[in-house]
Amino acid sequence: MAATPSPNYNDQQLLAADAVFQNRIRQALIKACLSIKSESPTAVAFHRERETFVVSIMHQPDVFKVLFANSIVTNSTVMSDATAAGTVPLTAGNVATQAALVADANIDNAISANFNSYFRTPGN
Numbered sequence: 819m820a821a822t823p824s825p826n827y828n829d830q831q832l833l834a835a836d837a838v839f840q841n842r843i844r845q846a847l848i849k850a851c852l853s854i855k856s857e858s859p860t861a862v863a864f865h866r867e868r869e870t871f872v873v874s875i876m877h878q879p880d881v882f883k884v885l886f887a888n889s890i891v892t893n894s895t896v897m898s899d900a901t902a903a904g905t906v907p908l909t910a911g912n913v914a915t916q917a918a919l920v921a922d923a924n925i926d927n928a929i930s931a932n933f934n935s936y937f938r939t940p941g942n
Contacts, residue, residue: 824907825897832908833900834887839917843890844883846925850933851875867937885936886929893928896920 822828833839851872859865875882890896899920901908908916 821907824901824904825894826907829897829901829908830891832910832913833897833917833920834884834891836913836917838914839920840883840887842917842920842922842925843887843929844879846922846929847875847879847882847886850926850929854933864934864937868933871933871937886932889932889935890925890928893924893931895924896928899924 854865854868854872857865857868859869862868891900898904900916902916902919906912906916
C-alpha cells in the first residue's frame, strides 16, 4: 500500500509535537492576546468571550501552546510551508529544519482563523 502523500496526519503530528515550533506558537499566542485585549468591545463580535479566553491563555501560555499547535497544523498554508508544498514528508530527523520554514505570518493567520473555535459563541 502506498504511503499517504504529504502533508498528512503524521506530518501534522510531528510538527505539532516539535518543541521549538510550540514555542513559536506560544509567542504568537501572546501577540494575538495583546491585540485582542485592545479590540473594540462594540466593534468585534464575541469580544467578551475572546477577552475571557485571552485571560486564560495569558495565565497558562505553556498549556495553550500545545492546544493551539495541534490546531494550527491543520492549516493548509502552515503545512505547505513545513512540507515544501508537499514535497518533503516530515520525519523525526527533519521536523526541526522543516518547522523553521513555517512563516510567522502564517502562524499568526492560523491562530486568528482558529481563535474563536475554542469557546462556545452565544446562540450556539
